[in-house]
Amino acid sequence: MGTSKGHIVIIINYGPNQVILSPNRTSYTFDENSDVPDITCTADCQPDCTLTWIKQTGQVISTEILSLKETQRNQAGTYQCNASNDFGNMVSTDVTISVRYGAEIKGLTIDGENFTIPEHVETRLACEIDGIPKPNGRLFYNDEEKQSSGNPITYGLVPLCNDTGNYTCAAENSIGKSNQTKELFVLCSPRPVATLQSRIAVGNDSILEINVIFLSYPQPKISWTFIKNGSNEIVRSNNTIGIYQHVSSIYITDMKTPQYGMYVLKVTNGIQNDLKHTFEVLPQHSPTILRLEILNGNTVDERQSVDFLCEVNGYPVPDISWILSSTNTVLKKDEHVFKSNYLIPKANCLHTGSYRCQGINVIDGELVNAFSEIDLFVLCSARIDQRYQEELEDIAVMENGDLNIRVYILAYPEPIIIWTMRHSVTGQDYTVNYTNSFNNVEHISTVNITEVSTKDYGVYTIIAYNKIGPPYVKSFTVKPQGSNNRSENNLFKSIGASVGAFFFILIVAGLTIIVLKTMKRRANIKRDLFWYD
Known part of the structure; x- marks a missing residue:
C-alpha cells in the first residue's frame, strides 16, 4: 500500500x-x-x-x-x-505641486463699466492681478503712480476735466510682468487753465499775440470776434486740439489804430457753461503823473497824520512807488494801480523833506517811469538832534590848544542860534565867534577857537529858538586841562546857571510877544507845543 x-x-x-x-x-x-x-x-x-x-x-x-x-x-x-x-x-x-507663472492683469474696470464719465461724480477704478509668486501691482495715471497696494488695486476719485487720460495697471513678479491700459474720458465744459487777462497793451506797429490754453471734452468749437464801434468781424485763429487740453491763438503783426478794440473768444462743446472771454486791446503809453498832493496840507504840526495821494496814468497799468528823495529810500510800492496813498500816522520833525511819487510800467520790453516830488514841512521847536553824540558839558582844553564845540539842532522853521560866553574868573561876558549851517530841518552850530588862551576859559551857552515852541538852551564849561580846582568848577557852574537863566527869561519874554502876534494872524490854526521825542 x-x-x-x-x-x-x-x-x-x-x-x-x-x-x-x-x-x-x-x-x-x-x-x-x-x-x-x-x-x-x-x-x-x-x-x-x-x-x-x-x-x-x-x-x-x-x-x-x-x-x-x-x-x-x-x-x-x-x-x-x-x-x-x-x-x-x-x-x-500629501504631495504638493506648485506651479509658478508670471504676473498677469485679470481685469482693469471702472464702476459702471463705462470709461466716459461725467465730471464731479465719484467713481472707482479696480485692477485685479494674478501670478505666483504673488506679484506687486501699481496703478498709474499717465506716468504718475496713484495706488500700489491690495488685490484688487482700487483707486477712487471725483473726476475733473484734467483727470482725462490713460490709466495703466502694472504687475510684476520674479517670473514676468504685465500691464493693461484703459483711457478715461471726463466730460467737462470749456474752461481756461489760468486766469485770462482782461486788458492787453500793445504798441503801434508791434505784434499782438493772444494764446489761450483751455480744457474741454469732447472736442470744442472755437471762434474769435473783433468788436469795434458796434461792428463784428470774424478773426482767424490758430487752434491746436488735444484730447482734453487745447490751445487757441490769434496773431496780428504791425498793429494799427483801427485794430485796437475788443477781441472776444467763444468756446463750446455741448456741455453746459460755454467759455466766453473778452480781451480789450489798448495802445501802450508810458506813465504820467496826473495828481500829487498832501490831502491835509504841506505844512503840519508834529504828531499830526499826513496823507499823501498820487494818481498816475499809463498802460500797462503802472506800479506806483513812494520814495524819500533825500535818501532814495523806497517807502511803499503798490503794483498795477492808477492811484496810491502813503500815510504817515504821526509826523515828527525828521519827516520834513521831499517825497517822490514814481510810476513805472513796461513799454516794448523796457521799463519806463515818470515821477513828481512834493515837499512836507513839519513844524517843530528847536531841540537836540539825538542821532548824534552830544558834546560833554565839561570840556578840558590845554592852553594854546584848539577848542571845538559842535551842536546838532533840529527845528522847523529855521531857528535863530546865538552863543554867549562868560569868563570863568572875571565873570565878564564876551562875544563868541561861531558858525551856523542851516539845512531845511537839520542844523549845525559850531564854536571853533584855535590857540586857546586864559581869556577863552569859561561857560559857553547856546540858545536856539523859533516861533514854534520853547528854546533849546545848553551850557558847556571850558577849563584848563588838568585843572582840579573845585571852587573854580563851582564858579563855572554857578556862572553857567546864571547866564542860562538870564537868557532863558529874556528869550521866553521875546518869544511870548512873537507867539501872541502870530496867534492873532493865524487864529484858525491850533498848534500843540511839545518837545521832540
Missing part, C-alpha cells in the same frame, strides 16, 4: 499598511510648462492593491505613477496616492 505526500498553501490576505512614494518628496515647485519628475506609488498588499492618484479637487488618475508634463497652473495642488484592496485602504502623505 503506497504512501502519498501533499503541500498545503496558506495564503494570508491583508490590506496595505504603508504607501511608499518614489522619489520620497512631498513638495515640488516648477515653472509653468515645465515637466514634473514621475512620482511612483507602491504598497505591500495581499492581494495586490489598486493604486490611484487623487487630487484634492476629486480628480482621479488611475495609475501608480503621477506623471505631469508641461505642467499648467491648473495642475497645481495637493495629490495623494490611494492603495486599496478588499482587506484595507491607505493613502500616502
